[in-house]
Amino acid sequence: MKLYHALELNFRQEDKIMEQAKPLAQVHVQPGITVTLTLSMLLASLGTSIANIALPTLAEAFSAPFAQVQxxxxxxxxxxxxxxxxxxxxGDSRGLKPMLLAGLAVFAFASLLCAAAPNLRWLICARALQGIGAAFLMTLAMALTRQTASKARMGRAMGLLGTVSALGTALGPSLGGLLIAVAGWRGVFWVQFPLAGVAFILAFFKLPDHPDKKISRSVSVSSVLNRSLAPNLVVNLLVAAVMMTTLVVGPFYLGLGLGLKAAQVGFIMAIGPLISIFSGVPSGRLVDAWGSARVLALGLTLLAVGAGLLAFLPNxxxxxxxxxxxxxLTPGYQLFQAANNTAALSDAPEESRGTVSGLLSLSRNVGLIVGASAMGAVFSFGVGVEVLAHATALAIASGMxxxxxxxxxxMVSAILIANLPVRGRFSRL
Structure with a gap:
């Protein structure tokens, strides 16, 4: 009997050792996967902001009005x-890895077309193609993060993607300005080609294959929304709209309302992205430690308070x-992003993770458009004049x-939506 218990104890210890060895066996693989996915996200976000600073140069190079160059x-x-x-x-129907590789190839090829553009129309078409490639990078990087990260580390993985996205957006104007000074406007696009090439090679060799998985028919968008995803998307849209509002209204308030110079405005506007860079990963760790529900509530509360402060404190x-x-406001955004993305993707079936990631990206982008257009219109209405450059400081403050x-x-509405009973996913986390 003692021998039996001894053998049983020995087997249990061996099983425990084997379980502990599994993560250790993945240590050499995981860094390569992480670098690949973060570089893919970096490229997509960098492409969003790096061309902005080249607009005056492009207007001069092609002798085109600003409206066309925009x-x-x-x-x-x-x-x-x-x-x-x-x-x-x-990604769901053809495989996440193959489609990410296709997206990287499209992005790299489009970058070459942008750099070699002989006229403005060519450049605009090439940029549209680059945007299509970026959609694959942004969406499938998130889905592959869900596929490769353990559930216990899901939050910090999403937090890292948020950090990289903020880094790319913040780095774009400064990197673009440096490249224009050295290589002209074409350098802004040349630099993206080798980066996409490196990401493609890493993705090909480092991302795991799933040869045993049969390619399935892509799930319908309506079936995904039936899994209580709609509140995630609505809240995501509202938050993105508010964050874009800060980027649109902030420069007008700081420049016209407070009379700051362009360099001073740029310095102050860089504070938000800088905070985002350093708060992304800690936000993800908090999601892993506390769960999505608590961190989501904390993030939305900080967003509501921060937006309320912007209505009163600057004036x-x-x-x-x-x-x-x-x-x-900014840490609230990173907390929200890590919690909302984790909650939306955590329980998503493997065959629908790409679709869920795409819907999250779609709601975010629509929110950015709403923030730039609708909220910009609200600001103009509050100022009370059509030409903002002619507005008084008091009128700018009123619009703010x-x-x-x-x-x-x-943001208060977002808190209410986030606590709807249908958000069963959060209650399980």
Whole structure:
């Protein structure tokens, strides 16, 4: 009998050792996967912002008005927005890794076309193609993160993607300005080609294959939404709209309302992305430790408070009030992103993860468009003049107050939506 118990204990110890050895066996694989997926996300976000600073140079190079040159940025964003759900469904039906490789190939080829563009129309079309490639990168990087990360580390993986996305958006203008000074506007697009090439090679060799998995028919969007995903998407849209509002209204308030110079405005506007870079991974770790529900509630609360502060504090104490508000608002955004993405993808079946990722990206991009257009219109209405450059500082302050009062109300609505009973997924986390 003693011998039996001894053998049983020995087998249990061996099983425990084997279980502990599994993560150790993956240690050499995981860094390569992480680098591949973060580089893919970096490319997509970098493409969003790197061309913005080249617009004046492009207007001069092609002798075109600003309204036409602006299409270089809009074409990328529009193509990305339209393509994200398609990219997700193709990932589900054809395989996440093959479709990410296809997206990287399209992005790299489009970058070459942009760099070699002989005229503005060519460049706009190439940028639209680049946006399609970026949709695959952004959507499938998120889905593959869900596929490769353990559930216990899901939050920090999503937090890392949020950090990289913020880094790419923040790095774009400064990197673009440096490249224009060294290599002209074409350098802005040349640099993206080798980066996409490196990501393609890493993806080919580092991402895991699933040879035993049969390619299945892509799930319908309606069937995914029936899994209580709709509240995630609505809240995601509202939050993205508020964050874009800060990027649209902030420069007008700081420049016209407070009379700051362009360099000073740029420095203050960089505070938000800088906070995002350093708060992304900690936000993800908090999701792993506390669960999605608590972190989502905390993030939305900080967003509501931060938007409310932006409605009052800057008009009371100037620059300090603006900075304090951003310091409250930005960590709330990163907490929300990590929690909402984790909750949406955590329980998603393997055959629908690409579609869910695409819908998340779609709702975010629509929110960015709403923030830039509808909330921008609210700001103009609050200012009370058509040409903002002619507005007084008091009128700018009035527009700022009205816009972020509405933004704060949107975040309160988001809190209510996030707590709807249908969000059963959060209650299980």
């Amino acid at each position: 299409a270089v940025v809009i074409a990328y964003l529009a193509a990305l927005t339209v393509s994200v759900v398609i990219a997700g469904r193709l 009371m104490i100037g620059i300090a009030g603006y900075v304090i508000s951003i310091v409250v 107050h009205l816009t972020f009062l509405l933004a704060s109300g949107m």
